[in-house]
Amino acid sequence: MANERKIDCVILGLLSHEELTGYEIKKRMDTTLKYFWSASYGSIYPALSDLVSRGLATKREDTESKRNKQIYSITEEGCRYLREWLTVPVEKDELRYETLLKLFFGNEQETKQALTHIKAFEEKIEKELPYLLEAEKVLKACLNEDAAHKYYLLTVKFGIKTYQAYLEWCEEAKKFLMDSGA
Amino acid sequence: MANERKIDCVILGLLSHEELTGYEIKKRMDTTLKYFWSASYGSIYPALSDLVSRGLATKREDTESKRNKQIYSITEEGCRYLREWLTVPVEKDELRYETLLKLFFGNEQETKQALTHIKAFEEKIEKELPYLLEAEKVLKACLNEDAAHKYYLLTVKFGIKTYQAYLEWCEEAKKFLMDSGA
DNA sequence: CTTACCATGTAAGGCGTTACATGATTCA
């Protein structure tokens, strides 16, 4: 237990909450996890097959719906694997912001360009923040329904805190460039 | 100009400030850029060769020092390439925090484990923040010496803002878990 | 003299995305 593929752990984590299809796993990623993790079908489906072959998950066909669904569940061993991973210290938290890269080299362009990148970043954050705030409200309201909500709420709060810090920075950065620039 | 390898752009950006060896490029990454970008020798050296073969940079051997240094410079075309990239909108800002992943699935473990991850995260941030604050002080003092400092300062300020937000979140998260937990 | 740092590069392999390929079902 040292070099786990993160995709395996994310999937097992989601399966530990409920049974899911590959499609649903992708959806969870694109909604609740997307603020700090992402994955594509091209990594999810192969990972699912792999988890089954390693005995960490099982697959069964859905009989109820008319769709050709493959439903995945976590196994006992999968649970053990997940819990083990959760006890191991975090290896790496990574941030790759192209916006900051372009800003860092801003001197090669005009101030206007730098401002454009900052504004684009600001707009993106302003558009996403309401979803986080809404999620916070909903989660706070049903905190007692599911113990897992507590942890979900913490990650949402993280997103809100940082997004608000981003927006503050955007304001300051714009002011700084407009005052000092030109 | 649509699918530029970011590593090329970072290197060209650094070379636009000054001539550098591959080793020095790596060092710049590990100090000034590491808060929002990273790269290893295994990607830097091949990229440098590639940039030379594409006419975006030139390489010459160092004659002054006794070391076997390969010094790289940006070409006119390299400058054009860089500036072009800087005008293109940002494609992706990515955050991959394993800490949040482990926290999200925190229900599978004890509250204690979640707290451990938060504390480890907090310590890491507390250790790095002073460097950012020091960099801010230095940059503010010599802002007029080099126009590029202005942009460098902005990225440092971004780091400070977010790190401070992280620390606030850590405090709240710890309190939240200790109050609600157990 | 030996440790730390300077300095360059390659090879193997991992991990993941994009694009492709296909088709069913639901809803307006």
Add this chain to the structure above:
DNA sequence: TGAATCATGTAACGCCTTACATGGTAAG
């Protein structure tokens, strides 16, 4: 009936890291 969404998968390829391989130099 057509668009949106549900649903599963593969293949090619890109990009990067890790580990390996090697050796010089400066400082204590």
